[in-house]
Amino acid sequence: MSRVRVLVGTRKGAFVLTSDGKRQRWEVSGPHFAGWEIYHVKGSPVDPNRLYASQTSGWFGQIIQRSDDGGKTWYQPGTPPGESTTAPDGSPKGESNKFVYDTSPETGKPLTTHQWYDGTQHPWEFKRVWHIEPSLSDPDVVFAGVEDAAIFRSTDGGTTWHELAGLRGHGTGPQWSPGAGGMGLHTILIDPTNHDRMFIAISAAGTFRTDDAGKTWKPINRGLRSQYIPDPVAEVGHCVHRIALNRSRPGVLFMQKHWDVMRSDDAGDTWHEISGDLPTDFGFPIEIHTHEPDTVYVVPIKSDSEHYPLDGKLRVYRSRVGGNEWEPLTKGLPQENCYVNVLRDATCVDSLDPCGIYFGTTGGQVYVSPNGGDSWEPIVRDLPAVLSVEVQTLP
Amino acid sequence: MIRVIVPYHLKVLANINGEVQLDVVDPATQRAVLDALEARYPMLCGTIRDQVTAKRRAFLRFYACEQDLSNDSPDAPLPAAVAEGKEPFLVVGAIAGG
Numbered sequence: 001m002s003r004v005r006v007l008v009g010t011r012k013g014a015f016v017l018t019s020d021g022k023r024q025r026w027e028v029s030g031p032h033f034a035g036w037e038i039y040h041v042k043g044s045p046v047d048p049n050r051l052y053a054s055q056t057s058g059w060f061g062q063i064i065q066r067s068d069d070g071g072k073t074w075y076q077p078g079t080p081p082g083e084s085t086t087a088p089d090g091s092p093k094g095e096s097n098k099f100v101y102d103t104s105p106e107t108g109k110p111l112t113t114h115q116w117y118d119g120t121q122h123p124w125e126f127k128r129v130w131h132i133e134p135s136l137s138d139p140d141v142v143f144a145g146v147e148d149a150a151i152f153r154s155t156d157g158g159t160t161w162h163e164l165a166g167l168r169g170h171g172t173g174p175q176w177s178p179g180a181g182g183m184g185l186h187t188i189l190i191d192p193t194n195h196d197r198m199f200i201a202i203s204a205a206g207t208f209r210t211d212d213a214g215k216t217w218k219p220i221n222r223g224l225r226s227q228y229i230p231d232p233v234a235e236v237g238h239c240v241h242r243i244a245l246n247r248s249r250p251g252v253l254f255m256q257k258h259w260d261v262m263r264s265d266d267a268g269d270t271w272h273e274i275s276g277d278l279p280t281d282f283g284f285p286i287e288i289h290t291h292e293p294d295t296v297y298v299v300p301i302k303s304d305s306e307h308y309p310l311d312g313k314l315r316v317y318r319s320r321v322g323g324n325e326w327e328p329l330t331k332g333l334p335q336e337n338c339y340v341n342v343l344r345d346a347t348c349v350d351s352l353d354p355c356g357i358y359f360g361t362t363g364g365q366v367y368v369s370p371n372g373g374d375s376w377e378p379i380v381r382d383l384p385a386v387l388s389v390e391v392q393t394l395p
Numbered sequence: 396m397i398r399v400i401v402p403y404h405l406k407v408l409a410n411i412n413g414e415v416q417l418d419v420v421d422p423a424t425q426r427a428v429l430d431a432l433e434a435r436y437p438m439l440c441g442t443i444r445d446q447v448t449a450k451r452r453a454f455l456r457f458y459a460c461e462q463d464l465s466n467d468s469p470d471a472p473l474p475a476a477v478a479e480g481k482e483p484f485l486v487v488g489a490i491a492g493g
Contacts (some may be wrong), residue, residue: 035404059454059488060404060442076438097441 003394004350005070006358007051008366009038012384014053016071019379023356023370026379032074033065040345040388042132043070047139048392052158054129054144062128064096064144064158077158095160099126099144099152102165114148115177124148124168131345133188136195145185149176149202153214164214167200172219172236176205179239179258186344187240192247199253199268204239207255209268220268224257241284242344246293254296254323256286256344261298263323274323279310285347289372290355294322297329297357297373299342308339316359318373332376333367340365345388352393360386397428397473398483402455405443405486409436414483423478425457426469443486458485 006017013031032038036055044050049070055063065074077096101124103112116122127147135141140157150168152161176183184203191197196213199220206221219236229237239258246252255262255271259282262271275281280300289295296319302310309315314333317326340363350356357369364383367376399415406412417431426449433440444451449469451457456465460474460482476482 034407057404059402059452060408061445061452062441063408063438079438095440097438098446100447 002352004352004356005043005048005392005394006348006366006368006379007041007043007071007388007390007392008360008383008386009041009053009345009388010360010364010384010386011037014038014041014055015380015383017366017379021352023350023352023368024377028380029071031384032071033063036063037128038387039128039130040132040390041071042134042390043392044134044139044142045136046134048394050134050139050157052132052134052142054132056128062097062099062126064129064161066096066158077154077156078160096158099129099146099161100163101126101150101168102163104165114173114183115175117178121174124150127182128184130184130186131188133190136190136192143188143190143198145188145200147182147184148178149183149185149205151185151188151200151214164210166210166215167208167217170208170217170219172205175234175236176202177237179204187243189243189245189253191245191250193250197250197267199243199245201240201243201255203241204237204258206236206238207240207243207268220264221271222269223264223271224262225260225273226258228258242286244286244288244296246288246290249293252293252322254286254288256283256298258282258304261286261323274319276319276324276326278317278326283342284344285342285359287347287349287357289357290349290351291353292320292355292372295320295372296323297347298326299347299359301341307341312337312339314338314340314361316357316369316373316376329369329373329376331374332369332378338363343387346386348389348391350391350393356391358389358391360389362386396480397423397431397477398480399428399432399486400483401432401439401443401486402488404488405439408442409438411436416480421478422472424470424472425464425467425484428473428484429469454489456487456489458487459483 002021008015013034015030019026039054041053051067053065066077113121129144131145133143144152187201189199208217210217224238241256243255251267253264261275263274264271287297313335315328340361347359360366362385366379369376397417
């Protein structure tokens with residue numbers, strides 16, 4: 001029988017939750033990296049035992065961790081357990097923590113500034129890795145979305161990282177500005193039918209696409225309307241919270257924007273709103289059913305000023321028709337006095353049938369629905385605030 | 396021989412028990428001590444000093460001999476008691492507040 005392994009990043013460490021395919025009984029291991037903020041943990045789809053984790057701290061900076069045994073043991077790439085911690089020439093290793101923005105002449109555009117809160121230009125400063133996206137074809141290739149917004153790639157299993165500078169260099173970089181949570185590149189999607197095509201999203205710049213494996217990028221924000229920026233239909237500046245695609249139909253994208261739930265049927269070239277009858281269209285995550293590409297999930301919260309569910313009722317909303325018509329999913333979820341939030345990287349779906357849906361909350365609960373959202377059960381109730389949830393479906 | 400004490404989280408990260416003892420060529424400076432520390436424990440690269448600028452991370456402090464050396468030049472000689480191994484060089488995480 002298939003198994004699932006849920007990788008949970010929290011404010012105070014990582015946790016690994018495992019179950020068989022029934023998804024009823026769970027084993028919990030952790031905290032891994034206790035006391036550190038774990039922004040994201042994700043496994044390679046090629047080698048499920050290869051996991052990458054972003055471990056970060058306001059005091060100590062960024063650490064990249066890697067596991068080659070499904071999360072039992074971890075090490076920093078480049079300094080495996082038992083190996084020398086210095087290179088043959090005596091110089092120290094430790095490059096895996098090094099994210100240096102590309103200012104080389106080869107890029108032609110040494111980028112140094114973006115827009116700051118006061119409208120002035122501000123230097124790009126690396127703060128942390130928000131999102132890790134392993135390649136769909138090679139376990140040693142992995143992408144990292146970072147704050148201040150940029151995308152990095154490693155081709156040696158996370159040992160060294162190099163910026164794909166064409167994103168910041170395409171021309172609108174100086175117009176990007178941080179949102180309240182910082183200027184993070186938080187979403188990386190790889191087209192499963194064409195690995196040279198990737199989509200990324202940045203708060204608060206918008207969504208971008210490459211069709212040449214990251215060399216060049218273009219903004220794909222036409223159709224977005226954001227009243228909180230001077231030009232509501234500007235090319236960039238939109239606070240995109242999350243985008244999602246279904247691997248069977250990668251040209252169709254769904255988006256949870258700051259306000260508004262959106263859809264694109266042309267790989268992001270144009271977007272239209274599908275908020276429809278949602279009680280509020282503010283939220284962070286958006287997810288798509290693995291086997292039903294028109295079944296979409298969002299977790300609406302009250303507003304940009306009040307990041308908690310409407311009326312204290314935690315409700316996932318599901319559309320079975322690709323948007324506009326939404327139904328609340330409440331069975332098993334608290335329907336009174338609930339004031340948690342679900343962050344942008346804290347939902348995921350497995351590939352079992354029926355499809356399992358997972359989400360974690362800022363209150364430390366991780367919920368699973370083993371039946372596509374019809375009912376929910378908490379896997380754990382009292383973890384630290386959950387930052388990210390990923391699931392691996394294992395043989 | 397220089398004695399260095401790092402915060403709890405860095406001890407866990409580098410699997411350090413107790414204090415670290417480092418051989419550092421004269422003159423013993425912050426830079427020389429931290430270079431030696433990172434050479435011994437490369438997993439600490441970037442955790443105390445920025446990887447690019449080599450500046451002290453904002454929420455860490457350097458203490459020794461009941462003095463705050465955080466804003467001293469990284470190339471200034473450390474107190475003699477530190478250089479002689481009588482007193483440790485302390486890397487301290489700033490209090491979070493709240």
